[in-house]
Amino acid sequence: MTKKTDKIKKIILAYSGGLDTSVILKWLKQTYKCDIITLTCDLGQEEDLAGVDQKALDTGASKAYVEDLRNEFAKDFIFPMMRSSVVYEGSYLLGTSIARPLISKRLVEIARSEGADAISHGATGKGNDQVRFELSVASLAPDLQVIAPWRTWELSSRTDLIKFAEKNNIPLPTGSKRYSMDRNMLHLSYESGELEDPWEEAGEGTYTLTTPIEKTPNEPEYITIEFKNGDPIAINEKEYAPAALVMNLNKIAGKHGIGRIDMVENRFVGMKSRGVYETPGGTLIHAAHRDLESICLDREVMHIRDSLIPRYAACIYNGFWYSPEREVLQALIDKSQENISGTVRLKLFKGNVFCVGRKSPNSLFRKDIATFEHDDVYNQAMATGFIQLNGLRIQGHNKI
Template sequence: MSDIKKVVLAYSGGLDTSVILKWIKKTYNCEVVTLTADLGQEEELDGLEEKALRTGASKAFILDLREEFAADFIFPMLRACAVYEGRYLLGTSIARPLIAKAQVDIARSEGATAIAHGATGKGNDQVRFELTANVLEPRLTVIAPWREWDFRSRTDLINFARQNGIPVPSDKGPSYSMDRNLMHLSFEGQELEDPWNEPGPGSHLLCAPIEKAPDKPEIITIDFEKGDPVAVNGERLSPAALIKTLNTLGGVHGIGRLDMVENRYVGMKSRGVYETPGCTILHAAHRDLEGICMDREVLHMRDQLIPRYAEMVYYGYWFSPERKALQALMDQAQERVTGTVRLKLYKGNVVPLGRKSPLSLYNANLATFEEDEVYNQADATGFIRLAGLRLRGLGR
């Protein structure tokens, strides 16, 4: 402990990290610098700098990382069509390596020898933060208070906060554990801890309930260049602005709700509800465009690698050499994915209506049910005969 003079804390301003800030100062007798990454939390960032300084931070950094988050983290993941366990679009998972990277950058510039986070010893985030620090700056010490202190409940934290002059959130009763960023909003805890319970109305913030979504569908277009979305309804937007625009469009129509029980890296199962309106639209549009742009064997090979790529993101290996190597393959596979998709948004559904591309591999003259002059149907006889050779032998 005596070697730790300055710590960079990933700070959200909530009860946990506010208590952690004060606890580190008291326990380690050191200076604490806070780092808050603006990843699109919106109003959650209001007043955080003042609160951090009032709670004891020597400096409080709030960094606008929204464009970097979208362009360098979300978009590469979308190019890879990453989905964990076939359902989860990894909105929380992909944010952690960027926050940890920013922590390391601040630690270097401020001469800190340690970083700290508020992740619990039960979850995935502790792994994601620390694996990122391991590869980017292995000399840093990592302080994980939830694995060190004697607090065991929210009541313990509230008591400590009151004893140390830390403002305590007004007691509105039990609340969800939530994580919000540009990509999604997650809910855990409360009635969700019983997987049989239906999510309560408080778990609808970004996405309208299906029953309240408009009765009239909305038609939009999305343009892509080499697998990256670049425009909505013909208007070119920055990566962060594009996702935010689609969040609004999708949220109105109740698109992007997911309720699932997933497998955490540490070994337990966890139930969560996710709202990911914009990137749910992007994922559907992107996969649809790939259908006319990607070679069959490249597409099939890439799809076999999606679960492995998604695991790397979920488990916290974003900066690992294997993820970088696999990303190169994913990006190479996207070289032809340029074009436009037209979609219908309606009652929680994203329905592709049409797609076009200057690099399309679709040939209407080959696929037609009408007469053509480019395909000899008799050629299929020999193809099928050879394809069935082993099956005929098995049948005998």
């Protein structure tokens, strides 16, 4: 929470250039009467950011940062998360959640370099993003104040924002946004509109990154993804930088309608929320990585790691990326990934991804033991004693 306005001399604002943050910028200037510096991050959302810095300056900012963070986002945030095979509540690949720690980190770094004493964000008081931003700042720079206009100002609707913008000569966006959307290279999310009724099917315009199933190719496509120490490094034997790899997989998977999720999730702030997500490339990475682990990862290590997935997912979803528990979990996960190197062959067809082949120099799979043909290494008679010993504990537990 913020303190007296006269104590704040400089604010760093997370700024997209849209209606909300443009209004916030002007409101901060009028309310706190101090320097406002904006930060706009390119996280692979594929928006034209040309002119967003000038728009910020025209709206009242004293300085505007526009930064390309795509490779840092993929290498230092998406990939560490993907090493864990994480998924939230069985479906969500955490596309929005994982972007917030990086934005928060840059807000703090700029606040330090510019001598600011506060940061501000445009997250609403109903959502998870406010928690993610502010917990990240609390960990990285607890002395910085955080200003969350949606929790303090008198504006309460999109209509109020438009009126404020018109009164203050802030250019309004063209067209009407049907949904509340968030996009980066990993995913695109949709909320509001008819999605607020969990019984209603998502309407036209809900999907952008993925082709409707009815229009996807009628023939399957095969691709390979190569991994090194748990991180994807190549598609079809061609190596890519982290961001380029994710974005190329988006195009490949999106063509086949892969990566759509429609779910009702439990927000950290206490409500259930329906959202539609598109995570095409991330879905391929998740499936291929999990499949490669099946031949490279020890059984007990896999089971321990799997038992921690809900806890690790909660760290990201709830805003605890910069927490001691996430760092401890990450150390265990990264240790488990030392031998996860190899290649997975995927078959893509009509919204589905099938893992149809996998190989690794570190494979633990032994054909001479697993074969159903004759072998000289496995004595089947030994299974008798194994079963008898394991049966001792449960003998008579369910007598009939």
